[in-house]
Amino acid sequence: MLYLVGLGLADETDITVKGLEIVKKAERVYLEAYTSILLVDTAKLEEFYGRPVIVADREMVESSSDEILHNADKVDVAFLVVGDPFGATTHTDLVLRARELGIEMRNIPNASIMSAIGCTGLQLYSFGQTVSMVFFTETWKPSSYYDRIKQNAEHGLHTLVLLDIKVKEQSLENMARGRKIYEPPRYMTVAQCAEQMLETEAERKEGICGPESLAIGAARVGAIDQQLVVGTLEELTKVDLGKPLHSLVLLGTKTHELERDYIRRFAVDTATFDNIWKKHYEAKS
């Protein structure tokens, strides 16, 4: 049996009791370690599980999935995924390959940022499609996310923006020379994301994410040092929310006063918040 086990968002104790039992008993345990990270390292997980864990990078999962699935029709193999196994990144190709090999699969759900973002106090019913934000480079500043935010904004919906992480990336030079030397990991911050959104807005000028747009920066959701901050995108370019992972929610205009009451205490500046809320966000219904 192939078990896809969600690990939740923060540390080793965010696994479910059901998931932990499976991890303890499985013949082999893989940790998917390239689309998201826990806030603790693999050694900590191994200590908690009382067993070794094989770190699976993108190359392994995408090119050597048969190695992961080896024998899984006879023994139990656990594939651990930060968040929920079918959350922001789905592992449908692994499951499809398992099906081809006649291997059964069971999924152990857990918290995903795509629902845990409800901790901001915004109603999940009022979110449109989620978008992701990649690190811009000098020559590559994709703005397709802007179109999707615009679609959400047309109906007054909030948008969850998931921020890029780069782990085990090669520099162009090292890649060209075939050297397996990897750059240090990079995790996009709320400030960087706000900056890039303002950059796209300056180019597109459709009033979707300008300096007066309200957003919530969320850091380390589910951890004991979870942090939320509410401000205009302009304000958020100056906040420092500390260690990864960060996410951002761009507010839609279809708001509820309970949402305002909940988020107001996280405002960078309460006077600015009240002023902008009244101007652009106050529920008309």
Next chain:
Amino acid sequence: MLYLVGLGLADETDITVKGLEIVKKAERVYLEAYTSILLVDTAKLEEFYGRPVIVADREMVESSSDEILHNADKVDVAFLVVGDPFGATTHTDLVLRARELGIEMRNIPNASIMSAIGCTGLQLYSFGQTVSMVFFTETWKPSSYYDRIKQNAEHGLHTLVLLDIKVKEQSLENMARGRKIYEPPRYMTVAQCAEQMLETEAERKEGICGPESLAIGAARVGAIDQQLVVGTLEELTKVDLGKPLHSLVLLGTKTHELERDYIRRFAVDTATFDNIWKKHYEAKS
């Protein structure tokens, strides 16, 4: 400290290790038991936790929240919520009241249907806003959900439809006479939901959820007997997915071939599925 602890979706072992530790140590433990249910009863939970649990119905949470929060500035109180504490139903009013009383709060996230629905193999990035479907009556058939599905459909997005549950409801007669006699619980099925969607479509006629629209019925997500079935709404009116809880996803037309490959095996009828997929859903990009 007030702890909001997510229980996940299926049974007592879906609580996280972190959540379980809190439940074991808390002075009082409440179970929110009116917006969703686990697939096991409270006695089972009490046995697993090794302690009593106080069942909190809507009346208690909405009118007697100070009873729940009593003393929570000095002792630990755990408030258990099926799914994620800030998932489909948020408990922001309880937290706001806690703030007024100077009580700190910590949130222990868990799987919510709003992200666990990714187990259908559909990409969560391609979902628009979530809607909920209430039981229609002879005189009350609200169709505001139809407008929201339409907004999603305009951009080709999938829609998660959460299905009504009625627990501890009084009949109109008992309510009028002030008799605290409650009706047996009711849980909407996928078939009932499909039926109601076709009913609204027949009235509105905008081609949003007609007999040829594809949808996925999901039952008992996360449980060992989880079940998925894919078909037209017409087909789904005839399926029996067994015990609660059920959810439904109406497919958008912005699809990926991996989605098709993943869901095809759950088709009520593969020939119909292939035919309709080709006609309306095949990715044009």
